[in-house]
Amino acid sequence: MLGRSARQIRSMLRARSSVSLSTGQDVELTSQRYPDLRRKPFGQVGPSEIARFQAILDSNRVITDPTELDGYNTDWMRISRGQGQVVLKPKTTAEVSQILRYCSEQNLAVCPQGGNTGLVGGSIPIGGNVSTNAGGLRLLRYGSLQGSILGLEVVLPNGEILDCLSQLKKDNTGYHLKHLFIGSEGTLGFVTKVAIQCPPRPKAVNVAFLGMTSFESVLRTFKEARSNLGEILSSCEFIDAEAMKCVTGNLELTCPIDPQAFYMLIETSGSRSNHDEEKLTEFLEALMSDGTVVDGTVASSEAQIQKIWPLRERLAEALLRDGYCYKYDISLPLDVFYDSVIAMKERLGSRVIRCIGYGHVGDGNMHLNITTKEYDDQVMQLIEPFLYEWTSHHKGSISAEHGLGFKKRNFMHFSKSPSAIKAMKQIKAVFDPQGIMNPYKVLPDNE
Amino acid sequence: MLGRSARQIRSMLRARSSVSLSTGQDVELTSQRYPDLRRKPFGQVGPSEIARFQAILDSNRVITDPTELDGYNTDWMRISRGQGQVVLKPKTTAEVSQILRYCSEQNLAVCPQGGNTGLVGGSIPIGGNVSTNAGGLRLLRYGSLQGSILGLEVVLPNGEILDCLSQLKKDNTGYHLKHLFIGSEGTLGFVTKVAIQCPPRPKAVNVAFLGMTSFESVLRTFKEARSNLGEILSSCEFIDAEAMKCVTGNLELTCPIDPQAFYMLIETSGSRSNHDEEKLTEFLEALMSDGTVVDGTVASSEAQIQKIWPLRERLAEALLRDGYCYKYDISLPLDVFYDSVIAMKERLGSRVIRCIGYGHVGDGNMHLNITTKEYDDQVMQLIEPFLYEWTSHHKGSISAEHGLGFKKRNFMHFSKSPSAIKAMKQIKAVFDPQGIMNPYKVLPDNE
Incomplete structure (x- = not known):
């Protein structure tokens, strides 16, 4: 079972190291909160695997110290906590390629991690703006990453380097593969280089x-x-x-x-x-x-x-001061946009500290947040799947920009057709036939 | 051999009928200009296939009259000419689905055709802005279709309807499949519905x-x-x-x-x-x-x-008045942008009527055009692959917006890495395992 093994199998790749490494031991293990999730039959990380990683990277970029691992295993909201046994910090595409080729050979699962600021449990133990495709505060003006990313270099799960690193505004030579990786939350490959079109700085x-x-x-x-x-x-x-x-x-x-x-x-x-x-x-x-x-x-x-x-910018941080935050990030047609908050307030009443709405009204993107002092399973049962059903009924999206990650993967059908989910699984099988890349994320569990 | 069979196998699906049906019999058959192209082992269209199409559509939407077929078999530039034996004009997604399911069962090749205004021989016998992803005159301001298309409905080659018809500005629930179809030039599926974000009309x-x-x-x-x-x-x-x-x-x-x-x-x-x-x-x-x-x-x-x-807008039309037009549509870094025209002028000298450059300098997109009175194979040999090599050497794209179609498919390697071409072929195999969808286009021939 995921989380029950003393030698947890997920190795974590970190391209950045700007996150604070606070201890996360007071955060409940994700494996305990979701005891029904079965660990997939991946390999295990032991001394020989560590030795191989140390042969690829310098020793100081192979982290196994339990205290130091805590910061990588716990998300900044202190809601999700994994049990990765080793963090790897490659500096070059070649190093990423060597690591993934080895993990693929050994069937070791891999979780790419960027700034560890994901909001849907995708980065414990997804990373980077490209992988999450979050729109942020100025999508209204500058459009989505799908429109402004010119090219990508991606290392596929088998170690192969996929070069789609065009730096041109226009390039219609074949399928636009880069878009598959933008927003795939680390489940198809590891993004190593990005060419992005920058608008002029406004005067x-x-x-x-x-x-x-x-x-x-x-x-x-x-x-x-x-x-x-x-x-x-x-x-x-x-x-x-x-x-x-x-x-x-x-x-x-x-x-x-x-x-x-x-x-x-x-x-x-x-x-x-x-x-x-x-x-x-x-x-x-x-x-x-x-x-x-x-x-x-x-x-x-x-x-x-x-x-x-x-x-506006510090609202996510302010909410965490209440205790536990149930975060929702939905797209809705504007005529029912704020009704989502009213419906949830009525449903939850005084069981919660607060139920608030804020966000990118110009993009139809509501950030609906609910807080309680501590995690309350009864409150969670009142929210999910009700809010997803409500959103789907009003032709919205259950995740406008945060992605699906771990927490929302099994609700994808509220926003995506069976034919689309089937096609996504086929795409996953093309790039990651073993399923080692950020498992338990984005794609719904097989029935 | 493609083009030698009296009962040519390509059936053509037309969503629009705005093109003029001028006779094209004075245009050389593409199969004669490219005699080395081997026809793939598709089925043949005969009376029983026509009868089945007539059972799906009204008879007047199943066109077999040779004179009427000419307009669909010849492109507006009068450079490419195919030998499709039947044109089908479905009006609904369900009709497209039934036709493709049947073609898939019978292994009949299909060429989707929109306005038949493609510039790379992709529509004889691709269609529509979505499939070609052309940028046009205002990409500079409004970005590419990849940024403004909200959702698509696509009928896959086996008749399955793939619903990705989100109408939301933001929807990060799984892989962004729609982008695979934007710019795929009809080789992965037939686009039946489009949701597009329209900017306000400027005052x-x-x-x-x-x-x-x-x-x-x-x-x-x-x-x-x-x-x-x-x-x-x-x-x-x-x-x-x-x-x-x-x-x-x-x-x-x-x-x-x-x-x-x-x-x-x-x-x-x-x-x-x-x-x-x-x-x-x-x-x-x-x-x-x-x-x-x-x-x-x-x-x-x-x-x-x-x-x-x-x-500016009527330049493509003006060029055709010279006789035959060798059309190139390349992306280049601005420091070598016009050097492409100078290099070609020097190379071709007085063999051609003219060698001109115009286009979207704001997008780094050069339209380089050369004309002769009639098609001249010696001129063609001087242009290709020289111009592609020159463009690739300067880190440009051999097709900024026109696509690869039939004419440029085997030059894809000048702009795309072997790993990207391999991945595209894998994607093609997922959606079109039989290869019936717009064959001989976009993807390079197998060696």
């Missing part, structure tokens, strides 16, 4: 922080922003009242306007500050004069802007 | 048409446009002097400025006309005062704009 940035009394006003503000700010609109975020209470209360941040039912952060990025300010000012005057926006402030200097963004 | 459009004496000035103008027009720049095209002679001479169009070595068309699209005009005017004043731009005109009204765009 002028303005941020407006606005308050409104209804979600209808949020939607109207977005529509007007899209129409009147057009090409300079670079972010359109919303935060509900309870989310604002969370981030101000738990992190001692200050809201720059009076309390409202909803808040919006609207950012413009352009090439001429006087043009941008004129557009933004006229846009705000129109919305305030008709009552859509009831309060607001505009920041143009870097210092002012840096006081506003944390109210 | 103000301006077009500047400029002249300069050197290609260095073209590059400098592009860089300044990218920096100073930033978010409103929607197209950045260039035309060389010989291309201008071609479009004005062959189509009787008028160039609005005095003759120069190079011309550029720069389009802005924005939400406020006064802001856009101010940006554009200041940009042009700076470039004219330092001599980068030596002549120019700006159009703001729809009528003025419609007089300028044809100088």
